Amino acid sequence: MKYSKEELMVVTGAREIKDYDKVLVGIGLPMACAILAKLTHAPHSVIFFENGVVDPKSTDYGVGLADLKAWSGASYYTGTLEVMGYMLHGGKFDVGFVGVLEVDMYGNVNSTIVEVNGKPRHFTGSGGGNDIVSLARKIIVITRHEKRKIKEKVFYVTSPGYIGGRDRREVGLRGGDIVVITDMAVLKFNKNKGRMDVVSIHPGIKIEEVINNTGFPLEISSDVPTTPEPTEHELKVLREKVPATLYSKSL
Amino acid sequence: MTYEVESKLMKAEEAIKKYVDDGSHIAMAGFAITRNSMALAHEIIRQRKRNLKVSMSIGDMALDIMVGSGAVNEVNYGGGSLDRLGPLVCVNKAIVEKKIKANEHSNFSMLMRFLGGALGLTFVPVKSMLYSDMVNDLMRKGEATEIKCPFTNEVYVALKTLNPDVALIHAQAADTDGNIYIYGPKFDIKEIVYASRKVIVSVEEIIPKERALRDLIFIPSYRVDAVVLAPFGAYPTNLYGYYYHDEEHIRSYAGLQCREDAVQKYVEEYITSVNTFEEFLKKTISSDKLLKLITLARRLM
Numbered sequence: 001m002k003y004s005k006e007e008l009m010v011v012t013g014a015r016e017i018k019d020y021d022k023v024l025v026g027i028g029l030p031m032a033c034a035i036l037a038k039l040t041h042a043p044h045s046v047i048f049f050e051n052g053v054v055d056p057k058s059t060d061y062g063v064g065l066a067d068l069k070a071w072s073g074a075s076y077y078t079g080t081l082e083v084m085g086y087m088l089h090g091g092k093f094d095v096g097f098v099g100v101l102e103v104d105m106y107g108n109v110n111s112t113i114v115e116v117n118g119k120p121r122h123f124t125g126s127g128g129g130n131d132i133v134s135l136a137r138k139i140i141v142i143t144r145h146e147k148r149k150i151k152e153k154v155f156y157v158t159s160p161g162y163i164g165g166r167d168r169r170e171v172g173l174r175g176g177d178i179v180v181i182t183d184m185a186v187l188k189f190n191k192n193k194g195r196m197d198v199v200s201i202h203p204g205i206k207i208e209e210v211i212n213n214t215g216f217p218l219e220i221s222s223d224v225p226t227t228p229e230p231t232e233h234e235l236k237v238l239r240e241k242v243p244a245t246l247y248s249k250s251l
Numbered sequence: 252m253t254y255e256v257e258s259k260l261m262k263a264e265e266a267i268k269k270y271v272d273d274g275s276h277i278a279m280a281g282f283a284i285t286r287n288s289m290a291l292a293h294e295i296i297r298q299r300k301r302n303l304k305v306s307m308s309i310g311d312m313a314l315d316i317m318v319g320s321g322a323v324n325e326v327n328y329g330g331g332s333l334d335r336l337g338p339l340v341c342v343n344k345a346i347v348e349k350k351i352k353a354n355e356h357s358n359f360s361m362l363m364r365f366l367g368g369a370l371g372l373t374f375v376p377v378k379s380m381l382y383s384d385m386v387n388d389l390m391r392k393g394e395a396t397e398i399k400c401p402f403t404n405e406v407y408v409a410l411k412t413l414n415p416d417v418a419l420i421h422a423q424a425a426d427t428d429g430n431i432y433i434y435g436p437k438f439d440i441k442e443i444v445y446a447s448r449k450v451i452v453s454v455e456e457i458i459p460k461e462r463a464l465r466d467l468i469f470i471p472s473y474r475v476d477a478v479v480l481a482p483f484g485a486y487p488t489n490l491y492g493y494y495y496h497d498e499e500h501i502r503s504y505a506g507l508q509c510r511e512d513a514v515q516k517y518v519e520e521y522i523t524s525v526n527t528f529e530e531f532l533k534k535t536i537s538s539d540k541l542l543k544l545i546t547l548a549r550r551l552m
Contacts, residue, residue: 027334050358051282051309052436064334066283067496068489068551071435079437080308081366084359089378112330112355112384113347122343125330127309130357131379160382172406174378 001232005183006247008202009142010036010238011230012181013097016140021045021094022087024132027064029142030097032238032246039237048087050128052078061246084128088135091174096136098129100143102154105195105216107161107178109133109141110154126158133159137176145182151215165194184210186227200227254427256457259478263294263453263528266477270417270449271295276304278365278415278447280440281311281488283334284496288419289313290453290484290528296320297523306413307331308361308439312488312501315339319514320522324351327413329358336498337505344509354394355385360410362439367412369445376400376407418447421485422470423493425452426460429472435491437469444470453481455493483532483541495547497536 003011006029013033017023019042025034026049034047048054049065057073064070071077087093101123102110111129113122133139143149161178163171180187180196184205190197198220201210207220230238261269271277277295281287292313295303303323305314310331317323319341331339345351356364357379367375376398380386386408389395398409420440424432431452433440444450452475487497487504507513525531 049436051438062334063336063498064283064332066285066334066489068285068491068548071491072551077434077436079441080358080362080439081442084362085366089359120347122346123338124332125310125328125355126357126383126385127330128358129330130383130385131359134357134379134381157382157384163382171382172378173381 001235003230003235005202007235007238008227008230009181009183010242010247011234012186012227013140013142014040014234016138016179017042017045017095019044022048022092024048024050024083024088024093024096024128024136026097026099027061027067027070027246028099029247030099030140031061032242033097033140035242036234036238039241040234048083050080050084052080052083054078054083060243084131088131091135091137093132093136095138095140096132097140097142098132098159100141100149102149102151103141103143103180104151104154104161106165107180107189107196108154108157109159109161110156112156112158114155130159133175133178135174139175139178141178141180143180143182145184145210145213147213147215150180150182150213162189162194184213198224200225202227203229255472256425256427256429256478259429259476261477261479263290263479263481264298266451266479267291267294267298267300270451270477271300273300274302275300275417276306276415278413278418278443279305279307279311279313280418280420280438280443281307281313281485282309282438283311283332284336284488284501285485286421286438286490287311287313287485287488288421288453289486289488290421290481291419291451291479292317293522293528293531296322296518306361306364306415308358310339310342312504315341316518318342318345318351319509320518326351327354327356327361327364329356329361333501333505336501340505340507340509341514354389354392356380356389357385360408362442364410364413365439365442365446367410368414369442372412374409375412376409378407380408381406413446415447417449417451418443420444420450420452420470421481421490422452422454423456423490425454425457425478426463427457428460429475429478430460430463430468431470431475432463432467433469440469444474449476450474451477451479453479453484455482455484455490481528484528486532486536489548491548492552493548494541494544495551497540497544500535
């Protein structure tokens with residue numbers, strides 16, 4: 001069965017979610033991952049928004065976390081303290097998704113400010129992003145695979161990755177593993193190298209393409225695994241039950 | 252017969268005159284394009300308050316217009332946007348051009364600064380923001396420092412707590428006793444209300460206390476200093492159960508890109524050339540469109 005790169009990214013992200021996981025997401029491709037996981041292998045997982053919306057079941061998620069369409073069908077409304085405090089700071093989130101302007105070889109994330117033609121340009125800022133990266137058990141970063149997005153060093157550290165190439169728990173962070181899912185590959189932290197490294201390359205993508213589109217030197221062995229393809233069942237559920245607006249235009 | 256709420260019921264004009272001065276520290280609880288304290292923000296702009304400091308967990312459209320109009324010189328916030336309808340153009344521009352002092356936080360760090368203030372603590376420890384450029388900046392400004400747990404030696408960010416002069420909240424309803432009802436997600440409203448010295452709540456409607464469920468009261472009347480009756484007081488942003496946001500209006504605002512002349516024109520056309528928020532509503536939105544926004548919000552409950 002043929003599939004798009006966005007569909008592969010959604011399926012790859014969804015597979016990082018286990019049954020019964022508590023998942024903190026925003027609107028967009030991450031939400032598609034969370035919904036797909038719930039409708040396939042993780043029916044007991046629970047979806048949270050940072051503003052206190054729990055377990056929404058909508059058919060149209062609108063323009064973001066503040067859109068009433070995105071809250072529709074929620075099973076519970078609470079506040080930020082309960083979601084970001086009792087749950088996230090309290091170490092009870094298994095998976096958190098974040099969007100990024102840039103991510104670097106140590107997993108540092110920038111969502112605040114970048115230089116465009118030599119001039120600083122300010123964007124959204126942290127929101128709950130820093131909290132998620134600092135505190136969730138597994139952090140999933142979804143981004144397009146481009147040199148200007150996957151860099152040696154981010155322009156501004158909104159959220160910290162692997163400090164000095166060390167285990168994050170050793171330096172006082174609660175946050176666990178960072179997984180970067182792009183339209184070309186999946187990257188995770190490599191303890192021996194002290195930085196992010198490719199763990200699998202998507203079907204049809206050449207090793208050189210990944211190397212050429214990454215802003216820091218990568219060594220990828222010729223026997224690097226291929227990212228598992230979506231199953232027919234996953235694609236069927238994704239196409240029939242997950243709103244396409246969440247992921248079709250997010251790259 | 253008189254109702255208890257009447258003792259603190261006032262027009263927006265009176266509430267802002269009474270509780271907001273030049274240089275006041277204001278807290279707000281809007282979130283991007285939902286539940287903005289728009290009626291109260293308009294009144295602040297109309298009264299040409301200056302040098303305000305605004306603290307909020309997630310920046311919203313009300314903050315952006317206040318910054319664009321020149322009312323604000325310092326912002327404590329945890330990032331923000333108009334969701335996918337646009338960025339906070341005026342806030343972003345003012346930060347880059349250094350027209351305001353901006354202290355960047357994470358969402359939860361801001362909430363903890365309010366919670367600590369509400370509890371009467373002078374600082375709060377958090378794990379958020381460790382090793383980030385945000386905390387480096389806050390440390391330079393004396394707003395944060397790194398500390399170790401006296402028991403386990405674990406490292407934390409210590410944040411100064413906040414006690415704003417006045418909180419501006421927009422709620423769905425007050426009852427005739429002056430208690431406040433918040434429907435839908437609660438954001439950081441409770442923490443802001445208890446951290447701030449004075450509390451102004453604008454509401455969509457006032458309901459008879461006999462009709463209200465006591466256990467749904469979110470802010471008790473004794474914590475509220477002013478109740479302002481402001482139907483559609485979050486417009487053009489949305490309010491759960493009451494009305495959907497006006498996408499067209501918000502997009503056109505974002506489209507101004509905060510160009511100086513364009514923002515001035517917006518402020519003049521919609522805020523300073525009218526006397527009240529009701530006049531702004533009458534001028535800006537047809538009853539047909541309003542009905543559509545109301546119907547959609549009800550359907551989404």
